[in-house]
């Protein structure tokens with residue numbers, strides 16, 4: 001393919017990620033390419049993490065994040081771990097400083113192969129998330145779906161991890177809620193002018209919870225790293241948990257530590273599946289012949 005860019009299909013505990021190598025190129029991965037790659041079952045993804053040349057001194061790369069509907073995302077914790085694993089394999093480095101549209105982000109690969117990403121500081125102001133109306137306390141906002149007198153989901157905590165998140169606390173098994181039905185309504189609720197990632201969370205101990213996420217621009221996913229961060233922060237803010245939490249998502253476990261310096265550290269694995277090359281304008285792609293299935 002002329003002008004093709006290398007990519008790796010990877011995942012972060014089942015969050016389907018394409019790491020695209022756009023270094024040395026001026027163009028972005030187009031929304032049309034994202035839609036085409038997502039339409040093919042072999043390359044279906046939740047996020048594309050496009051690695052570009054650095055724009056800012058002191059950073060190694062600029063990472064552009066696209067959702068599977070072609071929209072842009074400001075943060076993707078699971079995808080950043082995939083980026084780190086791909087770059088660590090290529091360069092032998094283990095510590096990286098990246099830039100995204102949301103700012104500077106540090107990450108490192110540990111001896112055991114797990115990867116920690118510093119997701120920065122959470123933000124709680126209603127205008128920062130953003131919400132459509134003023135709430136002075138975003139630990140719990142008025143929002144509900146279902147019958148007025150017996151809402152199915154209500155009173156979420158809202159947090160920005162660079163991207164907007166709403167966490168609905170539930171007592172029952174997270175699988176007993178029809179997130180595929182409520183997710184789209186809540187993602188697009190007028191309360192969220194930039195839409196939102198929607199998570200239901202069941203706290204199982206002061207340092208653990210089970211979560212399921214409907215992602216803005218991607219739908220149901222097996223895991224969402226920034227949602228794990230948002231849920232852990234919201235858990236600590238509402239005194240449901242401490243500041244170090246293990247989160248079980250459908251695809252596996254992640255740990256989040258909300259450090260005393262206010263930074264949120266997400267740790268978990270990343271997995272390579274296969275490599276190929278693609279046209280960043282159209283999404284036409286081919287698998288590398290030497291790449292395993």
Ligand SMILES: N[C@H](CCC[C@H](N)C(=O)O)C(=O)O
Nearest residue numbers: 073076077078163224225226
């Ligand atoms: N899967 C990602 C989050 C993608 C966020 C995206 N859906 C949005 O904010 O639009 C993660 O691991 O953090």
